[in-house]
Amino acid sequence: MHLERLRTKRLNVSLFYCAFTDVSRCNAERLLRTEIARVQTQAQAESYEANGIDEYEYIACSLKDVCRLCKEMDGKTFKLKDMEIGENAPPMHPNCHCSTAPYSDRKIYENWLDGLANGEHSLRFDEWKTLNAQEKEKSYIKETGKTGPCHVDAKLMNSKKYHDKYENITEHKSVNECLYQEVLKILDDNNDTEFEHIIAVHSRKRELLVKNTEAAKRGMKHQCGFSKKESKFLEELESTFEVLHNHPNSSLPSRDDIQKLYERKKQASSIIACHDGTLYILKKLKGLEKDEIDSLVEKVYHDTKVKYQGYSEGAIESKCSESLIKMLNKMGCLDYVEK
Structure with a gap:
């Protein structure tokens, strides 16, 4: 609901601006696309936070005419808490087509998504990752008999x-x-x-x-x-x-x-x-x-x-x-x- 209200408000402001100023259709469309991209990034950030994902990767668009700035940002990773649209998250400029993706081991992330889709769990990504790591560690100890400094006798x-x-x-x-x-x-x-x-x-x-x-x-x-x-x-x-x-x-x-x-x-x-x-x-x-x-x-x-x-x-x-x-x-x- 919050994102929908934000999206509507931004679009209304943009339309109002276009209607009462001498703005061409091309410029108006560019402005709308940029505002929609901004809202989409904010929605992604909220989704990452809700699912315990604390890092994201900048994904430059695949168009041939991708700008130099976005091309340089492609593949870079940032902490979610440091996300700032226009600085390290899209849109970096008007008409920006870039996006972000959760930063983690891709296979691990996909396994978490598969578990959600199959109804195997309803855990946040960080909770699932922690539980998965604990189970692997205990399984390794059981199989090898080796223990670490955190072992309890x-x-x-x-x-x-x-x-x-x-x-x-x-x-x-x-x-x-x-x-x-x-x-x-x-x-x-x-x-x-x-x-x-x-x-x-x-x-x-x-x-x-x-x-x-x-x-x-x-x-x-x-x-x-x-x-x-x-x-x-x-x-x-x-x-x-x-x-x-x-x-x-x-x-x-x-x-x-x-x-x-x-x-x-x-x-x-x-x-x-x-x-x-x-x-x-x-x-x-x-x-x-x-x-x-x-x-x-x-x-x-x-x-x-x-x-x-x-x-x-x-x-x-x-x-x-x-x-x-x-x-x-x-x-x-x-x-x-x-x-």
Whole structure:
């Protein structure tokens, strides 16, 4: 409906312009074709976004008299978020006949379309691609017996040794058991992948408040978080809550993990379950205002980058986390445990 209204509005404006100005029929047709091409590109962009396609390819028209500008653009790829009609998307000029196409492995894209047409699935392209990649990876591991750095040892996770790591996270046994049972599901779902799930659990009773898997569904690796609606719900609770998520590469708590612990006023702790069996527990002992924690994190990150100039971004992040944890612990704001 939105595109139809836009199309009608543009055409009406064009017709009005042609009717009341001295414009030849040829010029009027060129103007209309250009406006229609603009609307078609906008429609393509909306379709790409709706289906999780984040890159597109510029396709120059096949006419012999294709202009030099469009010929130079042919085959170039761009991020959808950077699309700008007239700059990197058609129409590039009046009477432009060029178009765009989703940029991805053509065979993979066609398989996704075939699945949609045959009723095999109703997934967005990014969701289908992620699911397909996960299934292939698990199939490869099953056939070869090889595992990667994100592999979860199911035997270890189901052992008493690992279960005992959750015993004293809170004062309530039922809450600790809830955290353990939920983490088993998270680790199983994300075994041999780089995806993360995040949950919030009631601090005083066995109750799963929120579970968010959206980042994984969208194929966003090493990321997770709560939606605005979920965050609002959690902050309006009378009780505090515990937050748990997984780290596929078994890294330290991130800057964002630490920052969110203080930004969420009702969050009591942040628990990071690593795929290698390590458990990081950060308990908030004293709150900090948002500007205080933001300023502290920014300063520590800047100082760390200067001190470890030339190191990889991953190494800098790790050193930054270590410094933040030590500083907050020294300030009496944080209790940090590694198990």
